[in-house]
Amino acid sequence: MANSTDFLGGLNQASDNSSLVLQAYFWCQQNASIWSILFTAFVALCIYDQISYIIKKGSIVGPKFKIWPIMGPFLESMNPKFEEYKAKWASGPLSCVSVFHKFVVIASTRDLARKTLNSPMFVKPCVVDVAIKILRPTNWVFMDGKDHVDYRRSLNPLFSRKALSVYLPPMAQVQNDYLERCVKQSEGGPTTYMHLFREFMCAISLRTFCGTYITESQVKVISDNYFKITEAMELVNFPIILPFTKPWYGKQMADMTMEIFEKCAQMAKDNMAAGKEVTCTMDAWCKLMVESKQREAEIGVSAAKADKKSYVREFTNKEISETVFTFLFASQDATSSACTWLFQIIADRPEVMHKIREEQLRLRNNDCTVEADLDLIDKMDYTHMVVKEALRYRPPVTMVPYVVKKPYPVTPDYTVPKGSMVIPTLWPALHDPEVYENPDEFIPERWLPGSPANQAQSNWLVFGTGPHVCIGQNYVMMNLISLMGKACMLYDWKHTITEKSEDIRVFATIFPDDDCILQFSKREHPEVL
Ligand code: HEM
Numbered sequence: 001m002a003n004s005t006d007f008l009g010g011l012n013q014a015s016d017n018s019s020l021v022l023q024a025y026f027w028c029q030q031n032a033s034i035w036s037i038l039f040t041a042f043v044a045l046c047i048y049d050q051i052s053y054i055i056k057k058g059s060i061v062g063p064k065f066k067i068w069p070i071m072g073p074f075l076e077s078m079n080p081k082f083e084e085y086k087a088k089w090a091s092g093p094l095s096c097v098s099v100f101h102k103f104v105v106i107a108s109t110r111d112l113a114r115k116t117l118n119s120p121m122f123v124k125p126c127v128v129d130v131a132i133k134i135l136r137p138t139n140w141v142f143m144d145g146k147d148h149v150d151y152r153r154s155l156n157p158l159f160s161r162k163a164l165s166v167y168l169p170p171m172a173q174v175q176n177d178y179l180e181r182c183v184k185q186s187e188g189g190p191t192t193y194m195h196l197f198r199e200f201m202c203a204i205s206l207r208t209f210c211g212t213y214i215t216e217s218q219v220k221v222i223s224d225n226y227f228k229i230t231e232a233m234e235l236v237n238f239p240i241i242l243p244f245t246k247p248w249y250g251k252q253m254a255d256m257t258m259e260i261f262e263k264c265a266q267m268a269k270d271n272m273a274a275g276k277e278v279t280c281t282m283d284a285w286c287k288l289m290v291e292s293k294q295r296e297a298e299i300g301v302s303a304a305k306a307d308k309k310s311y312v313r314e315f316t317n318k319e320i321s322e323t324v325f326t327f328l329f330a331s332q333d334a335t336s337s338a339c340t341w342l343f344q345i346i347a348d349r350p351e352v353m354h355k356i357r358e359e360q361l362r363l364r365n366n367d368c369t370v371e372a373d374l375d376l377i378d379k380m381d382y383t384h385m386v387v388k389e390a391l392r393y394r395p396p397v398t399m400v401p402y403v404v405k406k407p408y409p410v411t412p413d414y415t416v417p418k419g420s421m422v423i424p425t426l427w428p429a430l431h432d433p434e435v436y437e438n439p440d441e442f443i444p445e446r447w448l449p450g451s452p453a454n455q456a457q458s459n460w461l462v463f464g465t466g467p468h469v470c471i472g473q474n475y476v477m478m479n480l481i482s483l484m485g486k487a488c489m490l491y492d493w494k495h496t497i498t499e500k501s502e503d504i505r506v507f508a509t510i511f512p513d514d515d516c517i518l519q520f521s522k523r524e525h526p527e528v529l
Contacts, residue, residue: 046070056103056417061092071100082504085398089428094414103420105410106399110429110459112410116402117424118466120145125468126403126421130247131233134254135329139322144405149467154288154312155323159475163284165374167208168478170280172371174204175483179491182520190496192515193343198336199223204479205331209324211280213264222260228253230333230508254325261321269317281327285320288312331472335479337396337509338387340516342484345390345442347495347518352444356383356488358529368489368526372482380481383488385444387480391462392453393442396509398427400464426461435459493520 046069053066067073076084088095089108096105107116116123124144127135135141140151157163178200185191202223206214232250241247268282272290277283292312295304305311315323346353359382364370372380401423408416416422431439435456436446446453453459463470470476487493495501496517503513 053098053103056098056420057096058414060094060096060105060414062096066098073097073099080506082506082510085506086427089425094410103417105416105420105422106425107410107422108425108428110432110461113424113426113429113461114458114465115410116408116422117400117461117464117468119408120467122406122408122416123402123404123422126401128233130241130250133241134229134232134247134251135326136258136322138318139326140319141326152467152471153308154285154315155471157288157312158281158284159471161374161474163278163281164475164478166278166284167280167475168373168482169371170207170211171204171479172482172486174200174207175486178203179487179520182493182518183491183522186493186518186520190494190517190519193518194336194340194511194515195227197339197343197516198227198332201335201339202226202328202332205328205335207280208475209281209327210261210264211268211283213267213280213282214260218260222253222257225253226328226332229257229329233508257328258321258325261324262317265317265320265324268320282320282324285312285315289314327472330470331476333508334396335476337394337511338391338476338480339483340511341394342387342390342480343487343493343518344495344501344512344516345393346386346484346488347493348497349442352386353488354529356386356485359383360485360489361527361529364489366527372485374478377478377481377485380485382444383481383485384477385447387477387484388447389442389444392430392436392460393440394504394510395426395430395462397462397464398506398510399423399425424461426464429459429461432456432459490523490526491520492523493518 049070050065054064088097088106091108093109093112094105094107096103098104107113125141127141132142140148143151178196181200182193182196185193185196200223203219206219206222228246228249230250232247232254234246241251265282265286268280268286269289272278272283272286278287288310289312292304292310293314295307295311298304346356359380361368363376363379370376401421404416404418404420404422407418408422410416410422430436433439436453436459437443445451448454463473463476496519498514498517500513501516504510505513
């Protein structure tokens with residue numbers, strides 16, 4: 001500023017014309033100082049960001065400093081490549097990356113992944129920022145500790161064996177309809193099936209969760225448009241919901257779906273109050289509420305509440321709709337991924353298809369019209385091994401992001417700082433060569449009773465572990481085993497192998513990069529092997 005005052009003094013006798021020059025100079029001086037302040041602030045921020053990164057990184061594997069100031073490898077994470085993830089997992093048991101203000105630690109070994117999933121004192125599940133707006137802050141998935149345990153206790157019976165046996169017949173009906181649609185879609189020759197499989201799995205979930213309270217046209221709208229919700233929740237997305245952006249479309253879809261679910265919840269409540277039969281998840285939930293109310297009347301409120309195992313409090317329609325929406329959300333991408341890989345893997349291995357067919361016919365005494373019940377599904381040992389191996393070989397969920405609540409001593413030498421993200425990684429445990437010989441080969445027989453794979457329970461992380469372990473895992477197995485058994489018995493399908501078929505595309509979960517090109521036909525004599 002001293003310089004500019006001297007300069008102004010020298011210009012006191014300047015003409016009118018030259019006062020314009022003076023104004024321009026003064027403008028530049030002022031703005032230059034704004035720019036220099038901004039520049040200095042930016043440099044200070046970059047230095048702070050680099051130092052903070054280096055301190056947080058400590059001894060673990062990761063870039064020595066952030067090559068791109070502040071934003072880090074943001075652009076790479078916009079379009080994540082599976083091979084890059086694999087390289088990261090292989091780089092060390094603990095590795096790190098920092099994108100904008102987020103410091104992320106990746107736990108890649110089986111034991112570190114398990115430890116993290118079992119450390120609710122230090123970590124809790126985390127979702128992308130926009131998810132809180134889409135799933136709503138009141139949603140149970142954002143609960144932690146005792147609140148979460150108590151809420152989940154009410155939900156566990158919805159996936160009991162008794163409940164699953166109720167869900168099976170409507171599920172079989174949707175499977176039958178969509179397998180016919182698979183044949184229809186093939187009329188013009190081989191096409192991609194990934195999208196149809198996503199719709200298929202969505203329709204199964206909606207029927208299972210909402211029964212016939214949800215109409216055909218509502219099922220169609222939701223399953224046709226569900227991908228908008230997945231897109232809105234991509235790892236890297238704009239955290240503010242601006243009109244016509246992916247999060248905006250996702251939120252519209254989510255709100256519309258939850259509105260439908262709220263109405264379904266009321267219908268389920270009415271039916272259960274009227275003593276009707278349980279037909280779907282919402283019914284099962286409302287029935288538990290009715291029974292708890294009845295017990296309250298019989299033995300008193302506090303005595304009824306004391307029986308924590310069976311007591312279920314009154315849930316509002318909004319709570320039911322938000323919770324059932326999380327079931328759809330948790331199930332949709334993962335089950336679609338599993339279904340797509342299963343159809344591809346089985347088509348590429350005719351001997352596997354043949355063995356499933358043989359088992360299905362044998363268990364039904366060659367009567368293809370028999371619909372499977374739970375007892376029959378329990379006997380499908382080979383089909384079970386195929387599904388289990390597909391989930392190991394191509395685990396739909398490869399990483400589960402958690403956030404650190406308080407400094408988390410993940411190893412004796414390294415503590416993950418509070419506020420960081422820590423990501424237990426499931427793929428390496430499921431491809432551990434010490435447990436699964438030739439881990440990159442698809443070998444259903446590795447799951448024979450007593451085998452090393454079967455004994456290594458702690459490697460089986462497909463559904464996570466600990467307090468947040470997947471609530472729907474038995475339901476998933478029931479769906480996939482019954483579906484693949486029936487598909488092999490009644491249909492033929494061929495896979496058009498392309499150079500991208502085995503490449504993995506990351507879209508929330510994992511899919512074949514060519515979207516799985518298949519051609520279906522109906523078997524004319526399904527009773528013949
Ligand atoms: C192949 C299909 C599926 C896979 C691979 C899968 C996998 C997972 C994984 C890895 C987790 C995180 C566990 C953890 O943090 O330890 C999870 C959580 C969850 N899953 Fe699944 N899942 C599948 C299908 C389903 C289905 C069909 C449903 C619902 C019917 C469901 C409902 C949930 C819920 C509600 C949670 C959160 C539980 C909690 O926070 O307490 N999932 N799942």
